[in-house]
Amino acid sequence: MNNSFVCVLLAVVLTAGAGACVAFKAIPDVSDHMLPMRDGVRLYTVVARPRDAEKCPVIVTRTPYVEETHANKTMVRMMSIPAVMRGYACILQHCRGCGESEGDFIPFEAERADGLALLDWIRRQPWYNGEIFLMGGSYHSSVHWAYLDTNPPDVKGAVLPVMDVDRYSVVYRNGMFKSGLFGVWSKLVYRRKDRTLRRDEAVKVTDFPLSDWCRRYYGIEEPTFDNVMRHPRRDDPFWLSGEPGSGAEYRRGFTDSTMPILFVTGQYDMFFDGMADMWCDATRDRRANCAMLVDAYDHDGCIADELKGTYGEFAGGARISNPMRILDWFDCCRTGKNCDFAPPGKVSCYALWENRRIGEEAFADGPRRVDFALGTGAKSWTYDPRRPLPEFPGSGGNCFGGMRRQPEPGFRDDVVSFVLPPVEAELRVRGRMRASLAVSSDCEDTCFYARVSVDKGDGIWYLLRDDITTMCADGRDYIPGTVKTVAFAFPRLAFRLEKGDRLRVDVSSACSQFAPHGNVRGNQNFVREPKTARNTVLADRSSLTVFAVCDAGG
Numbered sequence: 001m002n003n004s005f006v007c008v009l010l011a012v013v014l015t016a017g018a019g020a021c022v023a024f025k026a027i028p029d030v031s032d033h034m035l036p037m038r039d040g041v042r043l044y045t046v047v048a049r050p051r052d053a054e055k056c057p058v059i060v061t062r063t064p065y066v067e068e069t070h071a072n073k074t075m076v077r078m079m080s081i082p083a084v085m086r087g088y089a090c091i092l093q094h095c096r097g098c099g100e101s102e103g104d105f106i107p108f109e110a111e112r113a114d115g116l117a118l119l120d121w122i123r124r125q126p127w128y129n130g131e132i133f134l135m136g137g138s139y140h141s142s143v144h145w146a147y148l149d150t151n152p153p154d155v156k157g158a159v160l161p162v163m164d165v166d167r168y169s170v171v172y173r174n175g176m177f178k179s180g181l182f183g184v185w186s187k188l189v190y191r192r193k194d195r196t197l198r199r200d201e202a203v204k205v206t207d208f209p210l211s212d213w214c215r216r217y218y219g220i221e222e223p224t225f226d227n228v229m230r231h232p233r234r235d236d237p238f239w240l241s242g243e244p245g246s247g248a249e250y251r252r253g254f255t256d257s258t259m260p261i262l263f264v265t266g267q268y269d270m271f272f273d274g275m276a277d278m279w280c281d282a283t284r285d286r287r288a289n290c291a292m293l294v295d296a297y298d299h300d301g302c303i304a305d306e307l308k309g310t311y312g313e314f315a316g317g318a319r320i321s322n323p324m325r326i327l328d329w330f331d332c333c334r335t336g337k338n339c340d341f342a343p344p345g346k347v348s349c350y351a352l353w354e355n356r357r358i359g360e361e362a363f364a365d366g367p368r369r370v371d372f373a374l375g376t377g378a379k380s381w382t383y384d385p386r387r388p389l390p391e392f393p394g395s396g397g398n399c400f401g402g403m404r405r406q407p408e409p410g411f412r413d414d415v416v417s418f419v420l421p422p423v424e425a426e427l428r429v430r431g432r433m434r435a436s437l438a439v440s441s442d443c444e445d446t447c448f449y450a451r452v453s454v455d456k457g458d459g460i461w462y463l464l465r466d467d468i469t470t471m472c473a474d475g476r477d478y479i480p481g482t483v484k485t486v487a488f489a490f491p492r493l494a495f496r497l498e499k500g501d502r503l504r505v506d507v508s509s510a511c512s513q514f515a516p517h518g519n520v521r522g523n524q525n526f527v528r529e530p531k532t533a534r535n536t537v538l539a540d541r542s543s544l545t546v547f548a549v550c551d552a553g554g
Contacts, residue, residue, distance in 0.1 A: 028084045030077045037117045044100030048080035049089030049127060057131035058089045058122055062143040064189060066099030086327055093118055097193055104191045109224055111146035112249060119152055130154055133330045137161035149252035157333030159326050161264035162299055164274030165254055167247025168239050173398050174469040175232040179205040180399040180513035181270060210515050210525040229525040254278055260289040262329045262342055266297035268402035273491035276363045291342035294349035298402025352495035362494040365431030366547035372420045374505060375539040379416040383509035385516035385530040390415055390508050396451055396465035397491030399513040406453045406461035415508040418539060427497040427548040433465055435488040438541035442480050443533040445472045447509045447517035450488050455502040465490035468514055505544055507537055
């Protein structure tokens with residue numbers, strides 16, 4: 001949820017062509033405003049619009065990622081030139097409590113009211129033609145999802161990359177708090193301009209109990225954070241309740257709206273799985289005028305070095321990093337024509353190591369199930385939640401980091417590794433890989449973190465996917481010393497395994513991207529006295545499963 005996508009989305013001038021001569025009339029007329037919101041707080045807003053147009057459509061971006069300095073109107077003018085040349089006005093607004101805007105920035109809290117207030121202001125402008133278009137990735141898309149359940153009739157289209165509408169997936173994975181995503185990000189942005197707020201850097205998100213973090217770090221209680229600490233289970237009614245922090249209105253943003261939306265994401269973006277769920281759960285009618293593009297990059301828009309050699313012509317093919325594509329989508333929304341790079345109602349997904357695009361089959365498990373045994377014997381380790389947590393390079397779909405080269409197997413004494421035999425025939429893998437681990441522990445509850453990597457024949461391990469769960473995630477109590485099977489359903493992935501490739505499964509009880517588990521039963525966010533656990537995986541009763549659409553034999 002950083003500012004890299006807004007840089008990509010707004011820097012449209014780069015595609016206008018080096019040395020292009022722009023007529024004076026195409027240079028935008030830029031003005032800035034302090035717009036009062038419904039509670040009187042004023043938000044800094046920059047407008048760049050065509051000089052010679054009496055009426056024009058409007059492209060809206062709202063961002064929290066701005067410094068506390070006055071906006072460079074010359075830069076805004078230059079960045080909006082391609083859009084202005086097509087007849088659009090561009091509006092950039094600093095979110096509440098960010099940049100030149102007044103108030104406090106509390107993530108997700110005021111975006112609904114502030115976004116609707118901005119739309120109301122636009123409608124009162126004499127140069128507005130009745131058409132609004134929305135753009136922004138990551139948190140920049142959330143600011144729009146906050147109010148799209150109202151289905152504003154003059155919002156005619158949107159481009160909303162790299163973030164889904166499921167607040168639970170922002171905060172948790174199978175009950176484990178995403179300290180490397182929601183925790184660290186919240187710490188960086190929460191009330192960032194408030195110089196009176198205490199910020200005790202000695203307080204860490206790995207400290208016990210996590211539920212006291214706001215009070216210990218900031219010296220205050222914060223309902224939007226404290227509420228989510230009390231509800232770590234996905235099936236908790238809280239997440240549909242509309243209470244502060246639940247994000248219920250965001251969930252309705254897609255299903256209750258009707259405008260055409262272009263979704264753009266990458267298989268190594270931490271919100272990809274949620275975006276795929278959002279797409280698949282929507283009705284066919286709702287998807288009919290929308291499209292989804294999926295490529296191989298991560299949340300920052302970076303293609304892993306390991307993929308650059310195989311990404312080929314698709315590296316710039318359908319990626320939205322070509323900002324003229326944004327304007328093409330908006331033009332198509334206005335005219336009713338279909339965009340050739342984003343067919344309506346369709347998914348276009350790049351398949352790793354296949355150098356080709358596939359459709360919605362990328363989201364579904366392939367029809368052919370292939371099971372890999374993890375080996376024989378048992379492997380054990382000691383998990384001390386107060387010890388510095390293992391730092392695994394990259395993230396396979398849950399937090400920041402994307403694909404990275406992995407260290408050698410068993411790189412720590414609290415990480416066990418299972419290197420599987422070479423793949424016997426080509427497999428085109430689709431959907432969710434799964435792992436079934438037979439485990440035991442001397443504690444009443446504990447955590448298991450698993451990640452899958454592949455060696456493509458060059459001796460280097462490339463990250464595929466990771467996941468985390470707990471002994472009691474299924475809601476059933478565990479009796480210490482007994483064997484229980486824990487299940488992993490990794491985020492979706494579409495890729496090719498070639499004959500001779502090797503898979504590897506690393507297992508531990510912690511990862512630095514997640515808050516540590518205290519090895520006691522109950523809500524981990526309220527554990528004050530963690531225990532040390534001795535955990536074991538029984539390899540001969542454990543397996544990794546992939547689902548394929550074809551192999552070398554057809």
